[in-house]
Amino acid sequence: MTAGLLLLPSAVFLLAFTYWPVVQVVIGSFAERGFRGATHWGFGNYARLFADPHFGQALWNNALYAAGTIVPSVGLALLFAVGLRDNTRLSAALRTLVALPLLIPLVAAAALFVFIFLPGGGLLDWYLAKLGVASHNWLGDPSLALGSIIAITVWKNTGYYMLFFLAGLAGVPQDVVDAAKIDGANAPQRFFHITLPLLGPTIGFVTVIALLNAITQVDHVIVMTQGGPSDATTLLLYYIYQQAHQNYDLGLASAATVVSVAMLAALSLVSLRTLERGIHHES
Amino acid sequence: MRLLHVATIGAAIGFGLFAGAAEAATDIDLFFPVPVQGKLANEMTRLVDVFNKDHPEIKVTAVYTGSYDDTNLKTHAAIQAGKPPAVVIMSANFVREYVINDEIQPLDPLIAKGGQTPGQFMDQFWPALRQNAMDQGHVYGVPFHNSTPLLYYSVDAFKAAGLDPDHPPATWAEWLDAAKKLTKRDGGNTTRWGLMIPGTYDYLGWITSGLAMSNGGQFYNPDYGGEVYYTQPTTIGAVRFLDELVHKAHVMPEGVTDANAVTTAFFQGRTGMMVLSTGSLSFVRDNMKTPYRTAFLPRNLVNAVPIGGASLIIPKGNSPARTEAAWTLVQWLTSPEIAGGWSRFTGYFAPRIAAYDLPAMKTFMSEHPDAKVALDQLAYARGWFATYNVIGVRKALEDGVQAVLSGKATPEAAMAEAQKQADALMRPYVEQTALKLPQ
Secondary structure (H helix, E strand, C coil): CHHHHHHHHHHHHHHHHHHHHHHHHHHHCCEECCCCCCCEECCHHHHHHHHCHHHHHHHHHHHHHHHHHHHHHHHHHHHHHHHCCCCCHHHHHHHHHHHHHHHCCHHHHHHHHHHHCCCCCCHHHHHHHHCCCCCCCCCCCHHHHHHHHHHHHHHHHHHHHHHHHHHHHHCCCHHHHHHHHHCCCCHHHHHHHHHHHHCHHHHHHHHHHHHHHHHHCCHHHHHHCCCCCCCCCCCHHHHHHHHHHHCCCHHHHHHHHHHHHHHHHHHHHHHHHHHHHCCCCCC | CHHHHHHHHHHHHHHHHHHHHHCCCEEEEEEECCCCCCCHHHHHHHHHHHHHHHCCCEEEEEEECCCHHHHHHHHHHHHHCCCCCCEEEEEHHHHHHHHHCCCECCCHHHHHHCCCCHHHHHCCECHHHHHHHEECCEECCEEEEEECEEEEEEHHHHHHCCCCCCCCCCEHHHHHHHHHHHCEEECCEEEEEEEECCCCCCHHHHHHHHHHHHCCCCCECCCCCCCECCCCHHHHHHHHHHHHHHHHCCCCCCCCCCHHHHHHHHHCCCEEEEEEEHHHHHHHHHHCCCCEEEECCCECCCCCEECEEEEEECECCCCHHHHHHHHHHHHHHCCHHHHHHHHHHHCCECCEHHHHHCHHHHHHHHHCHHHHHHHHHHHHEECCCCCCCHHHHHHHHHHHHHHHHCCCCCHHHHHHHHHHHHHHHHHHHHHHCCCCCCC
16 A cells, blocks of 8 residues: 555656557557548558658668667677776776767767768868778768768767676676686687676677667767768658658657557567577576 | 745745746747858847847747757747747748648738738838748748858869859859869869759758759749649759769769868868858858859859748747737847848848948948848849748758769659659648649
8 A cells, every 4th residue: 555655656657758658659640630631540650651661761771770780889898898897907998988988978979970070171081081092971972871870879889888798797707717717718718608608688688778779869860961861861760750840740650659669679579588598597 | 844844935936926927027939040050049149138138028038949940840849839939030931831730820910000011011121032921912921031042162263273253153054164174183082173062951952942943943833832843844954963063074072961061171172162051151251261252053044043041930829918029029130230230240131121221231241242242142032942841842852862962863763753752741731722622
């Protein structure tokens, strides 16, 4: 009884600000509104969504973006964590350096990178020119723009994921490692047969976080490209934003939201399950 | 004890509110965008401070709302939330959409209080601005700052290329020729481009429509918000010309270049010419180290440019007191003195004709021939691009032109796709208007 009462305030807020909007979005996805016309109910928004080539493009872009950001940033984070886990002064300094982008808001980072990516006069092209590389239109060429967006995301997130891995590494019991040493296992063997399996839960967790980030972060897209050129950097969330706020098509935006969240939930579940199967839990 | 404490604070707050209400000025908010480069936000904040000091009965809060597109979005969101801003500096061509959606009030009654008819009121502004500010004889927006696309060119680059800076290109043929001469290559690398234009959203649609108009086209139906002419020969010709500049003559960089990259290249001598808004005149004047001049946007068939810039609007749903205060602010901001000062600060031309009769303005115009060109081009200016779902309809075109600039599509295919998307976006409106027939 008391517990229920204590939970009541947060329950009210959760219902009002989380569950009710979710219900509204689901209802909204079935409402087909025309200009000054009556509202029809049905699957029309979903039919239009799947017929929209822009949605297909956004889906594809987001898949590329997810693969392009998750694999390198999680891989690099693991590498950095293993390489910099010792408590020497040098690795402490390097750890700080790698984690530094974490402190910069994504919007500010994106605004900075707009200047770094300036074709011809920007920092990147300036250094590349010294190496004899011709200048590139990093954000203005449809075949490079998504890659540029991916690059700053990896730069931004790697340090964050590294922190999780450092915490995970601290939890690897030293006696298991020592036992392996006594048995004559070399460093790569110890890493692949002891550290990596014991890091399983951390890898699973970080991958899901990275997946969520790949779907929920679009600040840099808004600042740097607005989804362009020619839809090359339109991610799912940006597509939803465009439909809702630029085209005032709330039905289509709601349908896209429902589809994206459903896919995200399914993906998270699958990746957690798959990773869990390979995890050796200590008991 | 604690209860007493809470009661005291409550009473204090209540009293504070009451005391505040007794002497309250009318609070209004002004949404303002910063659409071009330069220190516009600082100057706007300063202007609002001056207004507040001169008008103790009104308290204006200036709210910076991003680009034109962002400002539109935030205004819409505020209206939908039932808290419409009192005054918005809105991209002039978005006004029609507010009329279509019934979210804006005609200013006629406020104008009538000053003893003017809508026609007499609009006669105070340059003729080219009237189309975007009015709808079916009613005034919905008061022009605040306006612009046209302008050709900027570097005098040094012109001389080095053997071109006469006193005779800038006036036709597309001369333009292409000048761009070819200005382009300097070093092996596979281009050290100086002939021409650059901003290819990002909003700018690209505006410049493309300017080229289509210079090619004899209308680009959109000025009288009806449900039609655009993306696949007409005048638009196709304009997009083909852009394609030629990039992929045949190689005098303009491939892909999309944003406004910052364009101006940086111009300041560093990495492009000989650029097309940019007249609103950037002051920014260019402050940052360009070598001499530059301005010229009309070159023509293929006729001299024509779209008007850009913004009007002041008062959304529906404001109380009479707020509307009254808003109207005071609108009149103050568009008075010849303030409009003239803002024009000199930014480079936008002042929409009020009388602003140019003021001594400060006359001195300024004689000292800055680049601003004179912008004003002269007004004679060839037309209203721009106003449709239902205007941002989406414009982006459909821009995505197509970007694909052409990037070498991913032919002008014909890109424009066919753009037209298809634009038609789909305008369909709900078209079905309820032009295609809604008596049965």
